[in-house]
Amino acid sequence: MEQFSTYIPTQIQFGPGSLESLGREKLPGKKALIVVSAGGSMKRHGYLDRTAALLKKQGIDSVIFDKILPNPILSHVMEGAALARQEGCDFVLGLGGGSSIDSAKSIAVMVNNPGDYWDYINGGSGKGKPVTEAVLPIVAITTTAGTGTEADPWTVITNQDKNEKIGFGTPDTFPTLSIVDPELMLSVPPKLTAYQGFDAFFHAAEGYIANIATPISDLYALESVRLVSRYLPRVVADGNDIEARSKVALANTLSGMVESTSSCTSEHSMEHALSAFKPELPHGAGLIMLSKAYFTHFASVVPQRLATLAEAMGEETSAVPEADRAMLMVTALEKLQRACGVDELKMSDYGLEKAQIPAYAQNARNTMGGLFEMDRAPLNTQDVIAIYEKAYR
Structure with a gap:
């Protein structure tokens, strides 16, 4: 141990x-x-x-x-x-x-x-x-x-x-x-419920792939991911569903425990740069915009960890070739975003400019560079720019 x-x-x-x-x-x-x-x-x-x-x-x-x-x-x-x-x-x-x-x-x-x-x-x-x-x-x-x-x-x-x-x-x-x-x-409207729920999701998912994850943080992270995946679509559809609200609230508290026992990774640094330039961008919305490109990049870095996240999200991995299992997490992420009505979010909706991507990348590293050290494989500035560009629409 x-x-x-x-x-x-x-x-x-x-x-x-x-x-x-x-x-x-x-x-x-x-x-x-x-x-x-x-x-x-x-x-x-x-x-x-x-x-x-x-x-x-x-x-x-x-x-x-x-x-x-x-x-x-x-x-x-x-x-x-x-x-x-x-x-x-x-x-x-x-x-x-x-x-x-x-x-x-x-x-x-x-x-x-x-x-x-x-x-x-x-x-x-x-x-x-x-x-x-x-x-x-x-x-x-x-x-x-x-x-x-x-x-x-x-x-x-x-x-x-x-x-x-x-x-x-x-x-x-x-x-x-x-x-x-x-x-x-109960009073939180559907769109904010979705943005907030995904923030909790990414705290847990990033904490699970961080290089300082522990057996304790893994327990918290996987249960948080499981609860968000199962109950967030329900509470977005019906904000008065107190059972679903309670399950997502528990997922959120567990994600905070992940933050206390592991760490976020560079995805959070990258989002902070976006909302530093555009404060009207909700943090959870920014994370959603980056997420598919970000986790696709890390599918080859931590394939087993992403496959386990996919299983926690409800995907069946045993019948899928081992080399393809990590990308099931990205597939599950797309499904969850569609189920919560946030799959059409665009960076351009908030005035983020493609020409500014190098500035966002530099800001992410200058301000929250410590989280890049939590990645299991180093992201250089060109990697960060490439993720932003793939996420941009």
Whole structure:
């Protein structure tokens, strides 16, 4: 048995109705900064008021920071941290999708640490300084099934002035408590449900083919892939299907556990470059656009791993010649994208330009070069350009 290390310190309350546990669980402070998106959906659906009331039930005050964008930005991290300091908040609660929870993590870093958030970022123009002061405790309440951020330490923020979208995390940015209540996901519309579900899928699939995958991460990854493949089309077709919502929510949390025990690969670096230039591009949509060309490239690199992913997706591989089994994963991916109505996504729909592909390739390597080191065979710049070109339409 190979050696490996695993560490996921987050307490997770999972299941329909689990938001109510916020009124019972031991919480890490007495005043919360609640971080939500600028779109107003948390208020409209009553989730924000319910969260504040459950905190109040435990004698905990709260302050709202409601400016977070779908691709969260550096300036809002700094503004949220300043508000938390000003109001004397002693923990940060992210309520919403990955953007709100990621922002909560980054804000928690900057409440006590000096300077600019980008001082601590590795990659791009970041200075890579160590985080020396205490990170505020983090509570995550996810209302989407996509990023798995409730079960990992990672946060992705965009420096809008430099077109840099970069991930960051330390052991202290694991949430202390995460609540995964599929009832809070019933309001997510079909297209966003699909984009988010595929984000979870690719976290798991990339983690399975990464060169640091472990027996533990493999268990999480294959089950996540199986659940998304089986249940995402159901929940896209009927958003009120609570069983399917719960299964996809579980797949998402498992994909976060993959992120904690393995890693994404260069596909995520390549997508971050696209949405750094075009912030209106949903992350999951960008991954879908790249996926067929990307996994086709890796079919010859990790054929057995892709064949096993194909089996987890429901493909029968035993009757297929061994040399062809890896490509069954790409076939299954195409079927899943058709079943979820996202197979016609085009990069040109979001203003991405074919002439800019070399710039996207350079940005991917400059900002998130570390994920290229997780690939089982090196991708050079020409390989990256070729994948973008094959994916472009």
